[in-house]
Amino acid sequence: MYLSQHLLSGKRKYLLGLILFLFIAVICVAFSMEDSDDFNISRREVLLRRIGHELLLQSGDSTSRVLPVKKIAENEYQIRFENDLTFQPGSLVNITRRWLEKDPLASDYVVNVLNCSNSSVAYGYAVSKNRKDDIITCLGRKQPRGCYMINVKFKSMGINTAKSVYFLGSLSFLVFIGFLFLRPGKPQKVLPDNSQHTSMITLGSVSFDAEHHQLIINGNAIDLTGTETRVLKIFALSPNETIERSRLQKEIWEDEGVIVGRSLDMFISKLRKKLEPDPNIKIVVIRGKGYKLEISA
Secondary structure, eight states: OHHHHHHHHHHHHHHHHHHHHHHHHHHHHHHHHHHHHHHHHHHHHHHHHHHHHHHHHHTTOSSSOEEEEEEEETTEEEEEESSOBOOOHHHHHHHHHHHHTTOTTOSSEEEEEEETTTOOEEEEEEEOSSGGGOBOOOTTOOOOSBOEEEEEEEOOOOHHHHHHHHHHHHHHHHHHHHHHHHSOOOOOOOOOOOHHHHSEEEETTEEEETTTTEEEETTEEEEOOHHHHHHHHHHHHSTTSEEEHHHHHHHHHGGGTOOOHHHHHHHHHHHHHHHTTOTTEEEEEETTTEEEEEEOO
């Protein structure tokens, strides 16, 4: 029993260590996801600057600068220019689509071209991963030269939310697994050793081999019938205790559908004769109750 408890304790410590390892692994994955997000966001800013560069070239400007991309909200960026420019809406759509397809986090986005003076929208459109949902108009109208800012707003991919859900979900899963493996088990009922009940039972100096239907008395084997074995086994499991007659009849003959009182008396008589070689073992009648297998010291 002690060895079993010791092994169980060792197993729980092992599982606890494994769960802690997995927990640390989840934290590392979460941090690695954060590093990956920072890289993708930095890469996105480079792509936006590239869009600004191509717009200047199409406007005939190969010398002025694209100012640093400004992040104005969680998922919104602003492209600014050093000098005035002009643009074709169709070219703007094609350029943004071509470069932002390289951004793994940019599925849907809205582009608004703003006038620098009053932030009014000079032109705008929406691009969707499913192109039939694009909202794009006025492609053939060239915009006049002026000071423009281009705001690009990306549909939230739930990066931080997904990361939090992933982390909390993994943590909850680990806690659940830990609960399953580390919770105290129900104390198992220790069953009595029934090995002697199904094979050799000692009755004083007599050995009762229920499996082979035999009595061993003074080294001699005495054969028993199947019914005699069943009757004696009931007595042997409760020595020196009164066994009610009704119980014997029920357990021996009820399954066969017939209970005959005289049959019990007959088998009791046969057992008495087979036990006679040992005077210390007797089956006695308890009046009004039943029988008892008496085993003298």
